[in-house]
Amino acid sequence: MPEKNDVLIGRKPAMNYVLACITLFHGGADEINVKARGRAISHAVDVVEIVRRRFLPDVKVKNIDVGTEQMPPNEERSTPTNVSTIEITLGK
Amino acid sequence: MPEKNDVLIGRKPAMNYVLACITLFHGGADEINVKARGRAISHAVDVVEIVRRRFLPDVKVKNIDVGTEQMPPNEERSTPTNVSTIEITLGK
Numbered sequence: 001m002p003e004k005n006d007v008l009i010g011r012k013p014a015m016n017y018v019l020a021c022i023t024l025f026h027g028g029a030d031e032i033n034v035k036a037r038g039r040a041i042s043h044a045v046d047v048v049e050i051v052r053r054r055f056l057p058d059v060k061v062k063n064i065d066v067g068t069e070q071m072p073p074n075e076e077r078s079t080p081t082n083v084s085t086i087e088i089t090l091g092k
Numbered sequence: 093m094p095e096k097n098d099v100l101i102g103r104k105p106a107m108n109y110v111l112a113c114i115t116l117f118h119g120g121a122d123e124i125n126v127k128a129r130g131r132a133i134s135h136a137v138d139v140v141e142i143v144r145r146r147f148l149p150d151v152k153v154k155n156i157d158v159g160t161e162q163m164p165p166n167e168e169r170s171t172p173t174n175v176s177t178i179e180i181t182l183g184k
Contacts (some may be wrong), residue, residue: 039131042131042133042176049176066153
């Protein structure tokens with residue numbers, strides 16, 4: 001369940017998610033969580049680096065967690081598979 | 093410059109890097125650094141998760157750093173480009 005200050009990284013261009021992060025901070029958020037699974041993990045790190053280096057230099061990486069989620073079987077796969085996750089907490 | 097206990101993640105199968113990590117710990121290392129750039133970042137998280145969940149449950153993620161490196165121009169690109177980096181420190 002996404003929380004209010006979560007940004008879930010998918011396959012859109014990085015700038016879409018960068019803008020989502022900046023909008024949350026400008027709306028008064030003190031902390032936001034950038035979350036991604038699987039191949040989007042690299043993309044999440046790109047988004048965080050662009051936010052803090054190019055747009056909001058006072059924003060710091062407060063915490064990074066990695067983990068594993070089990071994805072249930074679907075039409076393509078008959079067995080559950082594991083997917084890696086990342087959650088990067090940014091704060092002022 | 094790679095340090096003694098660094099594992100640099102590239103495009104080989106994850107199990108190659110998992111084995112490299114296990115070998116370093118079995119050889120007496122207390123901490124190892126799993127490093128990756130660009131798209132290999134997702135792969136680095138996969139390697140870390142496999143090491144600690146499947147093979148070495150007493151190994152913990154001690155620290156995670158993300159950053160940006162500037163890659164110089166080469167035959168394919170006439171301008172320098174930025175690439176994201178990750179460094180995950182694992183320890184017993």
